[in-house]
Amino acid sequence: xxxxxxxxxxxxxxxxxxxxxxxxxxxxxxxxxxxxxxxxxxxxxxxxxxxxxxxxxxxxxxxxxxxxxxxxxxxxxxxxxxxxxxxxxxxxxxxxxxxxxxxxxxxxxxxxxxxxxxxxxxxxxxxxxxxxxxxxxxxxxxxxxxxxxxxxxxxxxxxxxxxxxxxxxxxxxxxxxxxxxxxxxxxxxxxxxxxxxxxxxxxxxxxxxxxxxx
Amino acid sequence: xxxxxxxxxxxxxxxxxxxxxxxxxxxxxxxxxxxxxxxxxxxxxxxxxxxxxxxxxxxxxxxxxxxxxxxxxxxxxxxxxxxxxxxxxxxxxxxxxxxxxxxxxxxxxxxxxxxxxxxxxxxxxxxxxxxxxxxxxxxxxxxxxxxxxxxxxxxxxxxxxxxxxxxxxxxxxxxxxxxxxxxxxxxxxxxxxxxxxxxxxxxxxxxxxxxxxx
DNA sequence: CGGGCCTTTGACTGGTTTCAACTTCTGTGG
DNA sequence: CCACAGAAGTTGAAACCAGTCAAAGGCCCG
Numbered sequence: 429x430x431x432x433x434x435x436x437x438x439x440x441x442x443x444x445x446x447x448x449x450x451x452x453x454x455x456x457x458x459x460x461x462x463x464x465x466x467x468x469x470x471x472x473x474x475x476x477x478x479x480x481x482x483x484x485x486x487x488x489x490x491x492x493x494x495x496x497x498x499x500x501x502x503x504x505x506x507x508x509x510x511x512x513x514x515x516x517x518x519x520x521x522x523x524x525x526x527x528x529x530x531x532x533x534x535x536x537x538x539x540x541x542x543x544x545x546x547x548x549x550x551x552x553x554x555x556x557x558x559x560x561x562x563x564x565x566x567x568x569x570x571x572x573x574x575x576x577x578x579x580x581x582x583x584x585x586x587x588x589x590x591x592x593x594x595x596x597x598x599x600x601x602x603x604x605x606x607x608x609x610x611x612x613x614x615x616x617x618x619x620x621x622x623x624x625x626x627x628x629x630x631x632x633x634x635x636x637x638x639x640x641x642x
Numbered sequence: 643x644x645x646x647x648x649x650x651x652x653x654x655x656x657x658x659x660x661x662x663x664x665x666x667x668x669x670x671x672x673x674x675x676x677x678x679x680x681x682x683x684x685x686x687x688x689x690x691x692x693x694x695x696x697x698x699x700x701x702x703x704x705x706x707x708x709x710x711x712x713x714x715x716x717x718x719x720x721x722x723x724x725x726x727x728x729x730x731x732x733x734x735x736x737x738x739x740x741x742x743x744x745x746x747x748x749x750x751x752x753x754x755x756x757x758x759x760x761x762x763x764x765x766x767x768x769x770x771x772x773x774x775x776x777x778x779x780x781x782x783x784x785x786x787x788x789x790x791x792x793x794x795x796x797x798x799x800x801x802x803x804x805x806x807x808x809x810x811x812x813x814x815x816x817x818x819x820x821x822x823x824x825x826x827x828x829x830x831x832x833x834x835x836x837x838x839x840x841x842x843x844x845x846x847x848x849x850x851x852x853x854x855x856x
Numbered sequence: 857c858g859g860g861c862c863t864t865t866g867a868c869t870g871g872t873t874t875c876a877a878c879t880t881c882t883g884t885g886g
Numbered sequence: 887c888c889a890c891a892g893a894a895g896t897t898g899a900a901a902c903c904a905g906t907c908a909a910a911g912g913c914c915c916g
Contacts, residue, residue: 512807520810522803535800538793544807567789574788575781579752581795586749588802589736593726593758595809596734596842600872621894628810633872635896814904835862847904849864 450481453504484549497536506553664695667718698763711750720767735840
């Protein structure tokens with residue numbers, strides 16, 4: 429009897445924690461959505477059950493190479509990396525995602541084919557999970573969100589075009605200087621070998637660049 | 643009097659030509675849209691006036707570096723390149739667009755800032771022009787198209803992620819081999835120096851690669 | 857037919873990688 | 887809380903992939 433009561437209390441506490449997490453994530457998301465489309469109270473109620481919140485610890489995987497990317501993720505807290513491993517066994521980071529970014533392997537998500545990428549948490553973090561199937565349903569229900577996701581995707585596209593421009597325009601050194609100037613806090617936040625991987629060169633080379641600057 | 647009549651005939655003929663062009667482009671677009679969302683007869687009527695058709699000749703520009711990208715373009719026929727010129731004066735191709743592709747500088751389009759890119763026709767071609775403002779109106783009118791454009795943008799995103807993967811994973815030589823194997827017809831269609839530019843190396847290097855393969 | 861643009865070829869250069877050894881940092885278990 | 891192992895960062899030498907420059911040949915279009 430006492431055992432049961434205790435289990436009940438623990439369960440309640442877990443629920444309470446989840447609820448808090450969910451609310452905090454959902455708050456970020458709604459803020460973000462309202463930057464692009466305005467939702468009615470009713471629509472907010474409608475959209476709410478389609479998302480699940482998730483807390484991730486450092487190094488936890490959302491999905492791994494070989495799996496079909498299961499969902500579209502909205503980062504509410506923390507930092508995540510989308511990367512692949514080349515045939516030499518070297519990790520290559522394709523994208524980072526921090527607060528208020530959506531991340532997924534969109535090719536895998538759309539075509540439901542295995543992803544060459546892995547998505548990993550770099551810090552303890554929190555995100556919302558919107559599964560492929562669920563997203564379809566949600567969009568059927570709240571069609572205003574089509575607009576939101578359209579805008580988000582077009583922005584991501586713009587960012588990708590600029591990224592490709594930088595890759596082909598700048599030398600490794602210039603890329604580092606430019607990036608460090610644009611995102612000084614972020615450079616502090618992640619290990620150097622990941623920055624090197626993202627910028628498209630080796631950690632040794634980055635180390636030498638930094639030595640030169642001093 | 644006779645002069646007037648002749649002018650009238652010429653005008654009519656121009657109109658007739660435009661109408662034919664417009665119909666052919668619009669046919670491609672509607673086919674493409676219906677691959678993702680199904681439109682009612684009424685919606686088709688609604689959407690029709692928002693697009694204008696355009697015929698481009700080889701080397702014609704849709705917009706140039708420094709301008710704000712004025713529209714989103716749907717290619718119905720021909721081939722286009724989005725490129726920028728680096729500080730050394732070398733052209734770098736960021737994207738090609740062929741039949742049934744949308745192309746624009748999405749960062750410039752969204753934020754209404756000057757574009758670092760130029761969009762140029764490589765062959766005589768035909769496309770539909772959807773101006774920024776007009777697109778907004780259209781989407782307000784036919785909200786089903788939000789879905790279409792969302793899907794298109796997400797696909798483009800997937801393609802960009804894969805492109806970045808190839809750039810960081812493969813050496814120049816591997817990129818060429820891979821690309822030539824994937825799009826053999828396209829390699830025939832464009833001059834080598836543009837292919838080199840797109841693949842991220844010099845025309846001389848491409849020439850040497852081709853020499854090796856023989 | 858001529859001029860300019862595209863492609864080819866070769867010699868030289870340099871930015872970046874590779875490899876290996878060493879140092880410093882970090883986190884985990886005793 | 888310290889010790890220690892593994893991870894991350896540093897440094898230098900040698901190798902290499904691809905760029906640069908220049909000169910020559912081919913080809914297309916006016």
